[in-house]
Amino acid sequence: MSLKKLGWLGEPRENLGRISAIYRDQYRVIMENEEFLTTITGKMRFNGFFPAVGDWVILEEGRISTIFDRKTKISRKAAGNEVTEQVIASNIDYVFIVSSFNDDFNLSRLERYLTVVYESGAAPVFILTKKDIGEKVDEKISNLSDIAFGVPIHRISSYDDMEIDELREYFTGNKTVALIGSSGVGKSTIINKLLGKEVMKTSGIRESDAKGRHTTTTRELFVLENEGVIIDTPGMRELQLWGADVEQGFSDIEKFARQCKFVDCKHENEPNCAVKQAIQNGLLTQKRLDNYKKLQSEIKYIEAKQYGGHKYAEKAKITKMMGSLGAYKQIKKIKENR
Ligand SMILES: Nc1nc2c(ncn2[C@@H]2O[C@H](COP(=O)(O)OP(=O)(O)OP(=O)(O)O)[C@@H](O)[C@H]2O)c(=O)[nH]1
Ligand SMILES: [Mg+2]
Ligand SMILES: [Zn+2]
Numbered sequence: 001m002s003l004k005k006l007g008w009l010g011e012p013r014e015n016l017g018r019i020s021a022i023y024r025d026q027y028r029v030i031m032e033n034e035e036f037l038t039t040i041t042g043k044m045r046f047n048g049f050f051p052a053v054g055d056w057v058i059l060e061e062g063r064i065s066t067i068f069d070r071k072t073k074i075s076r077k078a079a080g081n082e083v084t085e086q087v088i089a090s091n092i093d094y095v096f097i098v099s100s101f102n103d104d105f106n107l108s109r110l111e112r113y114l115t116v117v118y119e120s121g122a123a124p125v126f127i128l129t130k131k132d133i134g135e136k137v138d139e140k141i142s143n144l145s146d147i148a149f150g151v152p153i154h155r156i157s158s159y160d161d162m163e164i165d166e167l168r169e170y171f172t173g174n175k176t177v178a179l180i181g182s183s184g185v186g187k188s189t190i191i192n193k194l195l196g197k198e199v200m201k202t203s204g205i206r207e208s209d210a211k212g213r214h215t216t217t218t219r220e221l222f223v224l225e226n227e228g229v230i231i232d233t234p235g236m237r238e239l240q241l242w243g244a245d246v247e248q249g250f251s252d253i254e255k256f257a258r259q260c261k262f263v264d265c266k267h268e269n270e271p272n273c274a275v276k277q278a279i280q281n282g283l284l285t286q287k288r289l290d291n292y293k294k295l296q297s298e299i300k301y302i303e304a305k306q307y308g309g310h311k312y313a314e315k316a317k318i319t320k321m322m323g324s325l326g327a328y329k330q331i332k333k334i335k336e337n338r
Pocket of ligand 2: 187188189200201202215216232233235
């Protein structure tokens with residue numbers, strides 16, 4: 001396996017590998033000439049650094065001693081009460097947000113996924129599966145388009161090879177793609193089709209409630225024969241935000257909000273609220289505003305726990321000052337690079 005095929009863009013390096021799977025404290029690493037299971041060095045464990053699937057690592061005496069900075073990463077809050085980050089996958093170029101056309105289809109959930117992907121630094125792509133058995137396909141696509149703002153949407157049946165082939169464009173240039181979405185929507189099925197063999201187990205959904213069975217239980221990275229790298233993930237019961245770029249995912253609301261009379265308008269009962277006005281004029285749905293507020297308060301909560309509220313407050317202040325998130329991001333980048 002050449003490093004280039006694994007997705008490495010830089011100069012070749014010795015002892016370089018990519019994490020392809022994690023089993024408790026064992027890490028599977030793909031290197032140029034071999035693929036094996038190993039552990040991290042004691043020093044790394046002591047420092048509290050743990051590799052994620054997709055990470056580029058350096059091995060010393062067969063053990064992982066260094067993790068390269070993650071170019072992009074999808075994170076969520078780990079399950080439970082503790083506020084800790086769980087990196088789902090790293091160094092990804094695209095995230096396929098997979099949903100099926102059956103009962104799983106839920107706009108608020110897709111909005112949430114989109115918010116998380118925007119924060120990751122990777123580019124989002126919507127994949128809607130089970131077109132062959134889906135109901136109200138056009139209506140669902142049209143509703144999704146309303147919140148997607150130019151994010152590509154593919155509607156497929158995984159049994160149609162031509163439609164699967166549409167997805168191959170994202171892998172050109174040895175790009176890395178991660179798939180996320182609820183259980184049973186067909187993530188592993190897409191991976192098997194793209195690889196041309198059954199690498200992942202798939203299984204039928206329970207007919208009674210259309211819920212998946214949680215067939216995939218670990219994250220796993222595969223290299224496609226032609227080009228590109230793909231990461232499968234287990235279906236998520238809930239995707240709790242970690243960092244989230246709420247503004248980018250809801251640029252329509254942000255746009256209206258700038259016309260509200262009060263700069264700190266909560267879009268509730270304030271006079272001359274442009275957001276409420278937009279809802280009245282049918283330019284926005286109340287549901288979307290509710291979801292936006294919900295995601296924002298979640299992220300405030302997480303950031304308050306993490307930074308004593310500092311990060312959120314700073315972000316809000318700068319956004320207001322600069323009038324746009326683009327400018328805020330510039331500043332953030334400059335700060336981070338210092
Ligand atoms: N009719 C139809 N069935 C599909 C399609 N794609 C996947 N399926 C079926 O849906 C079921 C679930 O697919 P999986 O690929 O296991 O779903 P998953 O997203 O990997 O689920 P988890 O691993 O639990 O997260 C399987 O029985 C697939 O055969 C499709 O396009 N049309
Ligand atoms: Mg699966
Ligand atoms: Zn308002």
